[in-house]
Amino acid sequence: MSAGERDPHTGHMTTGHEWNGITELNTPVPRPVWFFLIVTALFSLVYWVLMPAWPLGVTYTRGLLGMDQQDRVERQVSEARADRAVWMSRFAEEDFAAIQADDMLMSRMRQMGPALFEDNCAVCHGRGGKGGPGYPSLADNAWLWGSSPEEIAETLRVGINSAHEDTRFGQMMAFRGVLSGEEIANVVEYVLSLSSEAAPLSASAEAGKEVFAQQCVACHGEDGTGLTEFGAPNLTDDHWIYGGSWQAISRTVSQGRQGHMPAWEGRLTEAERKLLALYVLDLQKAE
Known part of the structure; x- marks a missing residue:
């Protein structure tokens, strides 16, 4: 066969190339392929015009829509902080009974408590507050300085054997030399x-x-x-x-024994300490 001849089996034109009796067909690109290529090219062109796309040294094209993901994230973070400030102020202002009676505040406590505990308390008391050798478990009902939220919050504030002026002092004396x-x-x-x-x-x-x-x-x-x-x-x-x-x-x-717990006043706000006190009490319910 020569170029321009039509293949009798497929009906397509040939290219004129032949290898060992096998003729190359000049098969056209399917129309759906052309359609999607054109649509993709048009979409890309429209996107480049409307959205931030091309780098220009220290900046980039902003696009006709003026969308900016960084501005969007910063706005969302700002809105989240404003919302958090509202309900955190209630933690600081209201007493524990009022907080515990408010389902919304308790829900917020359970959302924020794990991260606050992991960041500040888990290194000693372990994940889930189960403690370890030398560090008391917070997930049981055995409390050294009282189990009310007020007492726990006070322990968080002043610490135990800490540098705080109001710290709680607790020590088991050594009886070697006192007892046989x-x-x-x-x-x-x-x-x-x-x-x-x-x-x-x-x-x-x-x-x-x-x-x-x-x-x-x-x-x-x-x-x-x-x-x-x-x-x-x-x-x-x-x-x-x-x-x-x-x-x-x-x-x-x-x-003898002498444990240590740092004072969290000055490191955590009053609202955060109250939230942590309630979260620690909540750990017992998970057991």
Whole structure:
């Protein structure tokens, strides 16, 4: 076949090229392809005219519509800040009872609380507030300084053993040198018995009960349930900051303990501290 001849099978013209009896067809581009190419080209042209598109050194073409994503984002951020300022001011001005009675404010607390907690508290208390060795869990119902939102907010404000002038001081003294090794062992046995249902007391625990009455009740109370005014933990439950094993309790009695929590006044606003206090209380409901 030569150029200009029509292929009898397809009806298309040929190009005149032939390889081993195979003739190349001059097949036209399908019309749908042309249609979409033209539409795409027209769309691109219109977009370049209407929207920001071409770089011009330190600037760019703004487009006839004058749209700017940066301005849009900045406007949205500004609107979000204005909205946040309105309801955050209510956290600062209203008392806890009023806040807890307001479904909108509590919803906002649950939206903002996780990020605020992760940014400021999770490094010590862990994600979800479950604590770890040396750091109390905030997801249970064992509180050293009181469990009301007002008391928690105050702890956040002044800290524990912090540099704040109103800080809360809490320390477990070291009894090594005050008590003998046998007395320490006995009082550990008695402390362990407080959180167990085993009865009657062993001879060692009975001896430890006397040591406890002489040395420990001033902070932990006669029944071992602790005194929040001193930040002394309840020894009758199963919540232990430094571990509840015989060895861990023995080390606590022998060497003492002194935790630290920074004061958040000056670092977090009053509204943020109140929001965090409510969020921490809310963690218990998730358990």
